[in-house]
Amino acid sequence: MPGPYDFGLMAPGRILTYSEAGEVAAALKRSLRMIAERRSPAPARRRSLLTALLVGLAGAAALTASLARAEASAAASSGVLISAVYYDTYLPNEPDEAFRLTNLASTSADLAGWTVTDQQGTVTLAGSLAPGASLWITRAAVSFTLEFGFKPDYEYGGNSDPAVPDLALSGNLTLGNNGDALLLRDGANTRIDSVVWENGVITDTGWVGPTIAPYNQGFFGLEGQVLYRKLDQATGRPVTDTDQAGDWAQATDDDVNGKKVQYPGWDLDLYFQTYRITQTATITYLVAPDHIFAHVLQAINAAAQSIRYEGYDFKNAELGQALAARAAAGVSVTVLLEGAPVGGLEDQERWNCQQIEAAGGACWFMVNDSAATPPIHDRYAYQHAKFMLIDDRWLLTGSENLNYSSMPSDPKADGTAGNRGLWLWTDAAGPIAHARSVFEHDLDPQHHRDLRRWSAADPVFGAPPPGFTPGFASGGTAYAVRFPDPFVFTGEFQFEIVQSPDNSLRDRDALLGMIARAGPGDRVLVEQLYEHPFWGPTTSNAADDPNPRLEAYVAAARRGALVRLLLDSAYDVPGDVRSNAATCAYVNGLAAAEGLDLACLLGNPTGTGIHNKLVLVSAGGAGWAHTGSINGSENSSKQNRELAVQVRSMAVYTALADVFWWDWALSGGVVPVTGGPALYLPLILRSGP
Known part of the structure; x- marks a missing residue:
């Protein structure tokens, strides 16, 4: 670094780099300070030197600003960004630290001579990066592959995998868990991009404002989070780079595109967009608990080649026997279940898997095992x-799960009891192919360690205790069956598959986009196990951490739509700040204060609770139905595996609205006469004054 009066860097014709210009400016400032402190020669000499220094300082400042603009221009024109960083990793000693580069330009980027540095260690890049392509660079390729399920493009910490090219490393590149910075520079040492996280120092990085940090509102693990850039909903490409925290998906400035997480093993790049297709098909909606058991059993018994089932838990012994019977008949039967459901894995599930395995099928669990070497972390909070x-x-x-509470097998002539819910059954080729893709990516033991197959000797994922007898009791008489037959539709339908954690929280399509269609005179009907009044920590509120789903319903009412929410009362804990009771108090309070056609009720119309995840929208003469597994919690949208199907059809809307309004009336609600189906008239009379 130049000292006072040392301007050798400013030789005639010498072109300074940005950092050198900064050094000259610093030297000029030091010299100016020494003159002011009268540590220079005689007064005349001091005045002359002071004038020269002031001119030089102004020139250096202008040069520094000019070079800063040049670096910013170079960064923008290069199109290569640091698009993800994995620093606080799962593995001991963190050999799987990694970062990803993405080329947003329309031409290939020659990376020869480029560097990535944390200013303690530097990796020198090689090769090229095609337009729109990304590459992962890690310390140890073998460790990275173990966690992510695929090989990185390069490694820099030694030749752990001969199949992965090595990059040269100088110094010690260790990504600090409490804070650090990464800088990307091109072959001319021009800064192209940077990212600074947690307590990292932003000086000389080009970063502006607060650093980025993992998203943690009490439910999301800090360890294992992959920092990644916000993605444009339309293109799937990173949003415009500003070298600020707001560029990143973990930023808390955006309730829809921010406050996100990502963990190793996710397929976000593949499934970031919802799957949409228009096809001619038959769609059948099965209503629980009314008739769903018989028709799911019918579908299983009709299988001739293969059955693949992905579910949360599985306690219906008769459906377990049916799957085992198909396996014994030569049908390929494969089941994937959550390995740690709330309350733990039950012997009834172990027994079902035992029957399937004994008949030649396969039963798998998605697991988390901190005692394994190395530890195993499941990809999703829950496979739901x-x-x-x-x-x-x-x-x-x-x-609905394959449980007796959802699919009771009792005779229905004298009534039954169970959860209110829905299943869609379709022969649409596009949705079938997409669901198979999801299944094959989730159940991929060749690439993911969080999968464990049932084994009799396994103390957790094995046989039930000797002599265990499964239970077959189900149903009851609390609910008089209202819908004895499925709803069947044939025609051309628009399908949209929405899944968590990949794409369920989008507002240009998916659920939020569907709700946004509702305006004056339209309708939004919601029947849900739960819808939290706010997200974030339990100490938060709807203003600071709104639930985007709930706020979308409220926004529809503010646009003039009729909006009704029917939430479960059977499982609700009224004293909980996130309870359905709290949600209804919040919603009904807004309705009263603002004069909205908006109402929320708690109900248990079918005996054991509402387990539905149903959203219906009628807008502009068209109808949409959203059915699936996604609940109204932040966890369900952001880190569970979930699946829902949205169908555009006024006939479907009308049929499922029948179910909603029936349950609404049984829960004490008044059914609107205007525009309502004629079948509600008796209910209206019964629920009137």
């Missing part, structure tokens, strides 16, 4: 999706 593929010609999916 519920969908079944039969012979690759039928897709069945919805809100």
Whole structure:
């Protein structure tokens, strides 16, 4: 660094780099300070030197600003960004630290001579990066592959995997868990991009404002989070780079595109967009608890080649026997379940898996095992999706698990009891292919360690205790069956598959986009297990951490739509700040204060609670139905595996609205006469004054 009066860097014709210009400016400032302190020669000499220094300082400042603009221009024109950083990793000693580069330009980027540095260690890049492509660079390729399920493009900490090219490392590049910075520079040492996280120092990085940090509102683990850039909903490409925290998905400035998480093993790049297709198909909606058991059993018994089921838990012994019978008949039967459901894995589930395995099928669990070497972390907080593929010609999916509480097998003539819910059953080829893709990515033991197959000797994922006898009791008489037959529709339908954690929280499509269609005179009907009044920590509120789903319903009412929310009372804990009771108090308070056609009720119309995840929208003469597994919690949208199907059809809307209004009336609600189906008239009379 130049000392006082040392301007050798400013030789005639010498072009300074940005950092050198900064050094000259600093030297000029030091010299100026020494003159002011009268440590220079005689007064005349001091005045002359002071004048020269002032001119030089102004010139250096202008040069520094000019070079800063040049670096910013170079960064913008290069199109290469640091698009993800994995620093606080799961593995001991963190050999899987990694970062990703993405080329947003329309031409290839020659990376030869480029560097990535944390200003303690530097990796020198090689090769090129095609337009729109990304590459992962890690310390140890073998460790990275273990966690992410695929090989990185380069490694820099030694040749752990001969199949992965090595990059040169100088110094010690260790990504600090409490804070650090990464800088990307091109072959001319021009800064192209930077990211600074947690307590990292922003000096000389080009970063502006507060650093980025993992999103943690009490439910999301800090360890294992992958920092990644916000993605444009339309293109799937990173949003415009400003070298600020707001560029990143973990930023808390945006309730829809921010406050996100990502963990190793996710398929976000593949599934960031919802899957949409228009096809001619037959759609059948099965209503729980009314008739769903018989028709799911019918579908299983009709399988001739294969059955794939991905679910949360599985306690219905008769459906377990049916799957085992198909396996014994030569049908390929594969089941994937959550390994740690709330309350733990029950012997009834172990017994079902035992029957399937004994008959030649396969039963798998998605697991978390901190005692394993190295530790195993499951990809999702919960595997909560519920969908079944039969012979690759039928897709069945919805809100209900293969349990007796959802699918009671009792005779229905004298009534039954169970959860209110829905399954969709369709032969639409596009949704079937997409669901199979999700299944095959989730159940991929070749690439993911968080999968464990049932084994008799396994103390957790094995056989039930000797002599265990499964339970077959189900149903009851609390609910007089209202819908004895499925709703069946044939025609051309618009399908949209929405799934968590990949794409359920978008406002240009998916659920939020569907709700946004509702305006004056339209309707939004919601029947849900729960819808939290706010997200974030339990100490937060709807203003600081709004639930975007709930606020979308309120916004529809503010636009003039009729909006009704029917939430479960059977499982609700009224004293909880996130309870359905709290949600209804919040919603009904807004309705009263603002004069909105908006109401929220708690109910238990079918005996054991509402387990539905149903949203219906009628707008501009068209109808939409959203059915699936996604609940109204932040966790469900952001880190569970969930699946829902949205269908555009006024006939579907009308049929499922029948279910909603029936349950609404049984819960004490008044059904509107105007525009309501005629079948509600008796209910209106009964619920009137």
